[in-house]
Amino acid sequence: MTEQSTYTVRKYKDGDEIEINRLFNEILCKDRHRTLDEWRWKMKENPAKVKDIANYITVVEADGKVIGQYANWPVDFKYKDEIVKVGHPIENFIHPDYRLSFDVQLDMFNRQYEATSEEDVSFGFGFPNQVAYLIGKRFLGYKDIGELATLSTRLSFLFPVKRRFPFLPKVLFSLIQQMSEYFYKIKINLTKRQSDISVEEVVEFNSEYDELWNKVKDYYPLLAVRDGVYMNWRYLKKPTREYKIFFARKGAEIKGCIVLKIIDDSTYFWGARVGLIMELLCLKDAGIPVELLKTALNYFVSGGVDFSVAVLLKDDILLNGFLNAGFAISDNIYKHRMVYKIYDEKGIDENVLKDSRNWHVMFGDFDPL
Known part of the structure; x- marks a missing residue:
């Protein structure tokens, strides 16, 4: 990212999936391209009960195009004897030209974290790779559950x-x-x-x-x-x-x-x-x-x-x-x-x-x- 570049972090809106999927295929798909039908199945047809799927997908725009995404996969979760809403971080990526600024990543996470309050998300969990784990522990409040066998x-x-x-x-x-x-x-x-x-x-x-x-x-x-x-x-x-x-x-x-x-x-x-x-x-x-x-x-x-x-x-x-x-x-x-982050401190x-x-x-x- 150049010093002159500015960016905007916002919620997903209908139609963003075209740019999100293009960027996903460009950055993460090595062997085959994911179709829009697969994206819709994953994010819009998920049976987990949500108020608005836009609260689970944060995008960042720069130079008139989507250049990054931080998304959560909504999950209905059994917690003791009740069913709660949980977020599972997925598809966190930024175009290589904009990775020089860590602020982009942090702003996406903070915007996504704010959106969870609109969905009554109780906690998040995930399986970060080594880089994501180190960033999450230092900046994002990840806490350890342990290693999977x-x-x-x-x-x-x-x-x-x-x-x-x-x-x-x-x-x-x-x-x-x-x-x-x-x-x-x-x-x-x-x-x-x-x-x-x-x-x-x-x-x-x-x-x-x-x-x-x-x-x-x-x-x-x-x-x-x-x-x-x-x-x-x-x-x-x-x-x-x-x-x-x-x-x-x-x-x-x-x-x-x-x-x-x-x-x-x-x-x-x-x-x-x-x-x-x-x-x-x-x-x-x-x-x-x-x-x-x-x-x-x-x-x-x-x-x-x-x-x-x-x-x-x-x-x-x-x-x-x-x-x-x-x-x-x-x-x-x-x-x-395996890590977790609590959103509902009281519950x-x-x-x-x-x-x-x-x-x-x-x-x-x-x-x-």
């Missing part, structure tokens, strides 16, 4: 072969992949499945799922509302539709749910195909998490996945299920810090928020993967 398991021995011997013929890679798939499916299914548990792929979150949600939600003092309306929006109405969903049953009753996604991304393993565990919700019946995770791993192996990855706070009751299914804590892969008990044992978060809580 990164859980992973290898699902292919083709991956190291391709990295070390990329010159090998494709036919050999294909043969190794077939052998790898055969080996890992045997390994995954070495332990006998529980005959009274069945797992099925589903295409919607229906009233039966809501019965599961209404039981599971009481296990945690703090978690995002994951009722059928939210889950259908989050995973089935997203324009790119890239998720697989499975339910576990005992008899006719749904006992658990898992949501999966396959990505080609180098965040966790450079050059690998990765299977993400987006959601895992289960009753405390023995064997349910493991059966769902075994189904997930079989699906990933069939999809040519090299590693499966999940994130979880280490005190979550689901951790043992992951370990029993063959996952290991791999904190050397990537560290996700929110900070002792509840800062205790990681109270939370349930997974990849599904991240800025929509």
